[in-house]
Amino acid sequence: DAGVIQSPRHEVTEMGQEVTLRCKPISGHDYLFWYRQTMMRGLELLIYFNNNVPIDDSGMPEDRFSAKMPNASFSTLKIQPSEPRDSAVYFCASSSRTGFTDTQYFGPGTRLTVL
Amino acid sequence: EDQVTQSPEALRLQEGESSSLNCSYTVSGLRGLFWYRQDPGKGPEFLFTLYSAGEEKEKERLKATLTKKESFLHITAPKPEDSATYLCAVQARSDYKLSFGAGTTVTVRA
Numbered sequence: 001d002a003g004v005i006q007s008p009r010h011e012v013t014e015m016g017q018e019v020t021l022r023c024k025p026i027s028g029h030d031y032l033f034w035y036r037q038t039m040m041r042g043l044e045l046l047i048y049f050n051n052n053v054p055i056d057d058s059g060m061p062e063d064r065f066s067a068k069m070p071n072a073s074f075s076t077l078k079i080q081p082s083e084p085r086d087s088a089v090y091f092c093a094s095s096s097r098t099g100f101t102d103t104q105y106f107g108p109g110t111r112l113t114v115l
Numbered sequence: 116e117d118q119v120t121q122s123p124e125a126l127r128l129q130e131g132e133s134s135s136l137n138c139s140y141t142v143s144g145l146r147g148l149f150w151y152r153q154d155p156g157k158g159p160e161f162l163f164t165l166y167s168a169g170e171e172k173e174k175e176r177l178k179a180t181l182t183k184k185e186s187f188l189h190i191t192a193p194k195p196e197d198s199a200t201y202l203c204a205v206q207a208r209s210d211y212k213l214s215f216g217a218g219t220t221v222t223v224r225a
Contacts, residue, residue, distance in 0.1 A: 004158075031211060043159070043202065043215040056212060091158050095211075102206075103149070104213060106158035 002026075004107035006092050012113045018080040021110045024073055025094030033093040033104060034067055034077050043091070049075065082114045117142045121203050121216035128193050128223045136188040136219045138203030148186050149213060150179050151202040159202055193223045 005024040013019055025032050033048040047057040052069045060067070064083070069075040079086055089111050093104040120139045128134055140148065147166050151159035163172045165181040172179050176197060178189040188201055200220045204213040 033212070042217045045212045045214075048212055050211070056210070093158075102147075102211060103161050103164060105161060106151075108158050 004092055004094055004105055006090075006107040006110050008110060009108060010111050010113075012115065013082055014115050015083055016081045017114075018078065019082045019086075019112060019114075021077040021090050021092075021112070023075045023077070023092030023107060025075070025092070026096075026105060027073070029094035029096040029105075030072070031095040031097070031102065031104075032069060032075050033095075034075070035091040035093065035106075036088045037091060037109070038088045046077070079112075082112075084114045087112055087114050117205055117207055117214040119203055119205055119214055119216035121201075121219050123219060124217070125220045126222070128190070128221065130194055130223055130225050131192050133189070133191045133193070135190070136201055136203075136221070138186040138188070138216055139184060140186070140203070140205045140216075141184075142205045142207050142214070144208035146206045146208045148181055149204045149206065150186070150188055151204065153200045153202055153218070162201075190221065193221070195223045195225050197221060198223045 007022045030051050034046040037043045046059045047067045049069045067077045089109045091106050091109045093106045095102045095104045118141045122137045147164045149164050150162040153159045163179045168183045170181050176191045180187045200218045202218045204215040
């Protein structure tokens with residue numbers, strides 16, 4: 001099992017540029033989550049999908065952020081335009097409801113730096 | 116709103132010196148309480164899920180326990196490789212998202 005795959009692992013961009021983060025969940029998982037981690041706010045949920053449908057996007061900071069899941073094996077998180085305060089580590093996680101268990105497994109993260 | 120508070124923020128231990136981490140929580144109907152370990156530059160790694168008060172789970176030198184208001188992660192005779200940030204999270208019955216605490220950073224010196 002390859003685990004959750006994220007790309008790129010590091011991204012450095014300038015303010016105002018568009019940034020796209022990518023995630024491939026574990027095969028067979030039907031939930032996908034996007035989190036952001038900063039020193040100030042810790043690990044916070046941005047949005048999650050079930051069967052490719054967005055269920056809760058209340059954590060998305062503002063309209064500059066958007067997420068899509070066109071199929072069961074791929075999701076993107078886009079920031080347009082990016083701002084320095086968006087600098088953080090972005091994690092993707094996936095899970096599957098098997099019985100009562102729905103453990104979320106995290107990817108390695110994308111470290112985003114906006115200059 | 117679900118709330119998770121972890122203490123202490125940081126813990127420095129000598130190798131072999133056992134200790135405990137605390138996770139206090141408030142949630143409207145607990146589905147599960149999760150413990151994760153996070154190493155620098157990596158994603159959180161799943162350790163345990165606890166579902167009901169009185170439940171305990173063990174893995175090597177780690178033991179997690181749960182009451183109606185808090186969970187403890189006990190580290191017995193820690194080794195330097197146990198150095199990491201330990202994250203606690205709760206999941207409500209009404210939802211599938213996790214609400215995380217700020218974490219406890221454990222450093223074990225040889």
